[in-house]
Amino acid sequence: MKFDLVIHVNANDPNVFRLAFSQAANYKKEALLKRHKISPLDIAAKAGLVALEEPETFKLVMVVNGPAVQQLVKENSELLGKAQEAVANGLKIHVGQCAMNSYHVEKDMLWSFVEVVPSATLDLVQLQNSGFAYMKV
Template identity: 30%
Template sequence: MKALFHVDFDSTSTFELALANIENFIKDVGDAEVAVVANGYAVKLFVRSANPKFAQKLVELNEKGVRFYVCNNALNLHGIDKENLFEFCEVVPAGVTKIVELQNDGFAYIKP
């Protein structure tokens, strides 16, 4: 199974829900491909210094194979240098384009 989780708001409660959904999905399904696409204000959630609260959980999910894609357009809009992101984040030119690509590749779209 393939699942795409889309986050676009800088909301702690929504992000916590998304991370819990991802954990529950992996626990329930087992072998799954999971991607997270962050665009808009949500790119702020992947800045190392701004979000130590989520660091361990993100590392654990990455070690389970979860891929994290962060929108470069949103990074530029918010003045965030990609060097400040968690090292496992992959910066993509446009988050919305990555969402379409993943859906075309069979990923189910989930919006927590």
């Protein structure tokens, strides 16, 4: 089973971002627990009766567009700690250049770990087409 997840945020609200960061942390914890539960297949593999499968890895990406891009700026120290913690735990944050242009946000204004993509909408489509599940926060 593939556990990749894209979290979509487009609200200019710090509470929505707090919820999104919390959802990412909870998802990672639950996916890791699910992945490490011992099944009959695991027991058979450990007994040498079947081949042991490689543990699955998964990716977490937050795609930010619309007015929400205004929350990702260096001046927003209120959310920075939560974002840094989420990124340290594997979350990647993508922001759309189109939204940045619309809301007059320059690349040097963003947190250093935010990746700029040409279009957040196109990024969402590409991630979903490559197997990511979609969650809107």
